[in-house]
Amino acid sequence: MSNARFTELVGNLPATVPFVGPEAHMRASGRAFRARLGANESGFGPSPQAIAAMQAAAPRAWMYGDSECFDLRMALAAHHQIAPENILVGEGIDGILGNLVRLLVAPGDAVVTSDGAYPTFNYHVAGFGGALHKVPYRDDHEDPAALLMRAEQVGAKLLYFCNPDNPMGSWHSARIVQRMIDAVPEGTLLALDEAYIDAAPDGTAPPLDPEDTRVIRLRTFSKLYGLAGLRIGYAIGTAPLIAMFDRIRNHFGVGRVAQAGALAALHDQAWLAKVQAELAAARQGLSEIAANNGLHALPSATNFVTMDCGHDGDYARKLVKELMSRDVFVRMPFVAPHDRCIRVSAGPPAELAVFAETLPQALRNI
Numbered sequence: 001m002s003n004a005r006f007t008e009l010v011g012n013l014p015a016t017v018p019f020v021g022p023e024a025h026m027r028a029s030g031r032a033f034r035a036r037l038g039a040n041e042s043g044f045g046p047s048p049q050a051i052a053a054m055q056a057a058a059p060r061a062w063m064y065g066d067s068e069c070f071d072l073r074m075a076l077a078a079h080h081q082i083a084p085e086n087i088l089v090g091e092g093i094d095g096i097l098g099n100l101v102r103l104l105v106a107p108g109d110a111v112v113t114s115d116g117a118y119p120t121f122n123y124h125v126a127g128f129g130g131a132l133h134k135v136p137y138r139d140d141h142e143d144p145a146a147l148l149m150r151a152e153q154v155g156a157k158l159l160y161f162c163n164p165d166n167p168m169g170s171w172h173s174a175r176i177v178q179r180m181i182d183a184v185p186e187g188t189l190l191a192l193d194e195a196y197i198d199a200a201p202d203g204t205a206p207p208l209d210p211e212d213t214r215v216i217r218l219r220t221f222s223k224l225y226g227l228a229g230l231r232i233g234y235a236i237g238t239a240p241l242i243a244m245f246d247r248i249r250n251h252f253g254v255g256r257v258a259q260a261g262a263l264a265a266l267h268d269q270a271w272l273a274k275v276q277a278e279l280a281a282a283r284q285g286l287s288e289i290a291a292n293n294g295l296h297a298l299p300s301a302t303n304f305v306t307m308d309c310g311h312d313g314d315y316a317r318k319l320v321k322e323l324m325s326r327d328v329f330v331r332m333p334f335v336a337p338h339d340r341c342i343r344v345s346a347g348p349p350a351e352l353a354v355f356a357e358t359l360p361q362a363l364r365n366i
Contacts, residue, residue, distance in 0.1 A: 009107065009129050016126075018119040022329050031327055035347065035354040038329040039228070040166070040304050043347035044278050046226035046261065047271035053264035057257045065256035072263045076234060079266060085239040086210035091253045092231040093195055093218045098124045099249050100191060100216065100235075101158065105130040110154040114142045116167070116335030118193065121160050130158075137338065140298060140306075141170040144180040152185045159184065162193040164200050167333040167343050169300035171204055178206040184214040189241075192217045195233075198224040198272065199279055200301040213238050223303055224275050225265045230258040279303055282346035289356045293363055304345045306333070313339030315366065322362035328355055 022039060026032055036043065069089035077084040090096040097120065105111060107129030113121060115134035125132050133154050135146040142165055151159045161180065164171035172180075177192070184190045192215050197205050208217070220233035232254055235242070265271070286305040287297035296308040309316045316332050316339055323330050323342075332342045344355065 010127075013126060016123060018123045019331075025324065025329065029324075029327070033329045034327040035351040035358075036329050037345040037347050037351060037355060038331040038343070040223065040302070040345050041228045042224055042226040042275060042303060043345070043351055044226060044275045047265045047268040049268040049271070050225075050227065050261045050265040054257050054261040057260035061255070061257055063256055064252045065254055065259050067251040069254055069259055072234075072259050072266070075263055075266050080208055080236065082208060082210045082236065083239070086236055086242060088235040088237070088242045088245050088249075089254055089259075090233060090235065090245075090249065092222055093193060093220050093233040094120050095231065095250075095253065096218060096233060096235050097121050097191070097193075098127075099245055101125055101128050101130065102248055103244055104157045104189060109158075110151075110156045111158045111160070112147055112151045112154065112156040112188075113160040114147065116333055116338050117142065117160065118162055118166055119334065121191075121193075125158075137168070140168045140338070141165065141172065144172065144176060148180065148183050148185070151188045156185070156188045158191060159188050160191045160193065162195070164194075164196040164204065164301035166196065166302065166304075167306060167331075168338060168341075169298055169302045169304060169306045169343075171200055171301040174203050174206040177204075181206065181212065181215050188214075190215040194218060195220045195223055196302040198276070199303045204301060208236060210236055211238060213241070216241060221262045221265060224272055224279065225262070226275070227258075227261055227265060230255075230261055232258045232262045278348070279346050282348070282352060285349070285352050286344055286346060286355075289352065289359060292356075293359050298341070300346075304343050306338075306341045306343045308341050311340060312336075316340055316342055318366045319362055322365050323355075323358060326358040326362060328358050328362075330355075 073084045073087045076087050101124040105128045109130050111125045111130045112133045115136050133150050135150050216235055216237035218235050222228035283305055290297040290307045298306045320332050330342050330344050333339050
């Protein structure tokens with residue numbers, strides 16, 4: 001008998017990894033990727049100011065980071081014109097989601113999400129014994145009306161909604177999202193994941209209302225700010241809700257170098273605008289590559305493009321395998337009918353050129 005006596009819940013969970021990382025794939029193949037286009041990172045890199053700030057902070061990495069992330073919270077508050085008490089900084093959206101589920105979900109509590117939406121959220125819910133209730137997408141978009149109806153039916157403690165959406169790249173307007181917030185059932189908290197909001201067109205995010213008890217909004221420095229390797233994101237919510245995280249969060253979970261990099265990145269909005277322009281060009285380039293190879297690029301408000309392969313999930317899985325065998329890292333949605341698609345990050349021109357070269361080779365080999 002092992003000395004480690006696992007809880008019954010954990011002992012019965014499957015060994016699940018929501019996403020197999022690119023490094024694991026490279027270890028398996030023994031080769032480096034020629035194009036890293038599967039993790040929705042920003043291949044355009046972080047702001048030079050952020051790099052300089054991290055370099056300056058590195059000699060002080062022997063010290064723990066500020067447990068209150070004070071300077072970054074003050075800067076985020078000024079940036080969004082809200083109070084710092086309404087902001088939580090954490091280890092990326094993934095880390096914040098884990099703590100949010102821990103705050104709200106006891107074994108058996110109902111949680112609602114879309115079937116095929118962000119798997120890491122589902123991973124956290126399973127880890128705390130929540131009962132997941134899923135609704136299908138509608139026309140490659142998450143379905144706000146269906147999500148609200150299911151939340152009402154099951155008495156959901158938590159409702160997860162991503163806008164813009166991963167994995168399809170689709171989005172709803174701010175007007176529709178606000179209507180969804182207004183209709184959240186009593187006793188349900190809406191977790192509005194806005195990881196890709198910096199890539200979205202104007203009019204996608206409703207105005208921030210940090211006093212609204214119906215919603216917590218989640219944002220990140222991992223996407224267009226180019227700091228995925230630091231694991232730093234933040235949440236915006238009511239002050240009482242944000243304060244509750246202090247009871248369970250890892251107070252020293254965000255390191256000193258990460259805080260310095262995020263603070264400098266936030267201050268360099270000119271770099272963010274430059275990346276947004278590069279991203280728009282990359283999305284257009286991916287759309288053209290798709291069309292040239294008989295695929296259909298779905299409209300995207302994210303830093304990736306989802307491509308409809310025109311066949312079933314088995315076909316798309318074969319295509320991903322063929323691309324990976326040519327050292328091109330891409331991913332695909334997991335759930336039908338979305339698994340007819342592949343998902344390709346909007347990267348820099350050199351990586352898109354590799355994708356353009358290898359895609360027809362891969363298609364010919366299916």
